[in-house]
Amino acid sequence: MRILITGGAGFIGSHLCDRYLAEGHEVIAMDNLSTGSTDNIAHLAGQPRFSFIKHNVTNYIYVAGPLDMVLHLASLPSPVDYLNFPIQTLKVGALGTHNTLGLALAKHARFLLASTSEVYGDPLVHPQDETYWGNVNPVGPRGVYDESKRFAEALTMAYHRYHGVDTRIVRIFNTYGPRMRADDGRVVPNFICQALRGEPLTVYGDGSRTRSFGYVDDLVEGIVRLMATDVEGPVNLGNPIELTILEFARLTLKVTGSKSEIVFINPTDERTADDPKQRCPDITKAKKLLGWEPRVPVEEGLRKTADYFRVKLGLA
Numbered sequence: 001m002r003i004l005i006t007g008g009a010g011f012i013g014s015h016l017c018d019r020y021l022a023e024g025h026e027v028i029a030m031d032n033l034s035t036g037s038t039d040n041i042a043h044l045a046g047q048p049r050f051s052f053i054k055h056n057v058t059n060y061i062y063v064a065g066p067l068d069m070v071l072h073l074a075s076l077p078s079p080v081d082y083l084n085f086p087i088q089t090l091k092v093g094a095l096g097t098h099n100t101l102g103l104a105l106a107k108h109a110r111f112l113l114a115s116t117s118e119v120y121g122d123p124l125v126h127p128q129d130e131t132y133w134g135n136v137n138p139v140g141p142r143g144v145y146d147e148s149k150r151f152a153e154a155l156t157m158a159y160h161r162y163h164g165v166d167t168r169i170v171r172i173f174n175t176y177g178p179r180m181r182a183d184d185g186r187v188v189p190n191f192i193c194q195a196l197r198g199e200p201l202t203v204y205g206d207g208s209r210t211r212s213f214g215y216v217d218d219l220v221e222g223i224v225r226l227m228a229t230d231v232e233g234p235v236n237l238g239n240p241i242e243l244t245i246l247e248f249a250r251l252t253l254k255v256t257g258s259k260s261e262i263v264f265i266n267p268t269d270e271r272t273a274d275d276p277k278q279r280c281p282d283i284t285k286a287k288k289l290l291g292w293e294p295r296v297p298v299e300e301g302l303r304k305t306a307d308y309f310r311v312k313l314g315l316a
């Protein structure tokens with residue numbers, strides 16, 4: 001197959017490039033490098049079946065030749081990024097999704113939208129299954145991300161219903177692993193880098209909020225399976241093992257062997273506005289339709305991620 005991956009130089013996108021290349025396909029990575037990095041795909045330079053196009057998907061997309069699949073992962077996925085770049089976040093979810101869907105239509109390609117657990121907002125149903133419509137504040141600071149992804153889902157289904165585009169939607173829950181940015185502001189890189197540097201781990205609030213952390217290899221496996229099926233509606237992919245942020249901080253200290261202390265802070269900026277109190281995927285649908293469930297235990301995944309950051313931070 002010939003596959004286009006937008007956000008291909010990003011954290012998850014670059015792992016998908018690796019996977020599809022390993023399976024013998026031709027992969028074109030597209031990225032504007034705003035949060036992605038050529039470091040993530042440097043090892044692919046010179047691969048005859050790999051190419052890179054630097055392009056912002058909010059502008060018209062031209063790709064020569066046929067495409068079998070378009071996987072749309074371009075986005076500003078960390079709360080710090082989308083608070084810093086709110087309008088770009090809305091544009092990539094809206095215009096970027098429109099352009100990539102238009103491309104998939106023109107090429108008769110199968111399309112994947114990388115959506116998010118954030119479509120459930122601060123959920124009133126727990127754990128969240130795909131039938132839950134969510135609890136999102138459209139005018140809050142997080143609304144730029146949540147609503148852009150909700151719009152992207154609606155647009156994807158409209159292209160499916162009106163134009164017959166063969167579409168898939170994956171709702172990605174908190175995912176971590178090598179190639180996350182050390183400074184992206186999310187809890188996994190923050191805690192691991194703080195632990196490795198011997199700095200205090202910054203728990204926001206009282207640490208009772210919950211998240212469920214999935215390792216990137218498991219997510220990639222789920223996406224590849226989803227693309228190989230005919231499941232058109234949204235599918236949750238995430239690890240249903242739920243931890244409080246305080247538990248996660250303690251686990252990070254254990255895995256890294258760090259002596260850092262844990263501090264509780266209340267950021268005065270908008271980082272924690274509308275911060276969901278709990279989040280955990282119901283993965284019944286993925287289990288049933290894809291035969292998928294996470295395989296990598298969180299301690300093992302965290303160890304691999306810590307190894308990556310040790311090298312990145314020059315501490316190895």
Ligand code: UDP
Nearest residue numbers: 079185186187188190202203204209245275
């Ligand atoms: N968080 C924290 N300390 C940090 C970074 C994040 O306590 O240094 C919290 C944050 O308030 C949220 C959770 O960890 O409750 C997960 O945040 P993240 O930004 O990783 O992703 P989100 O799931 O909110 O998109």
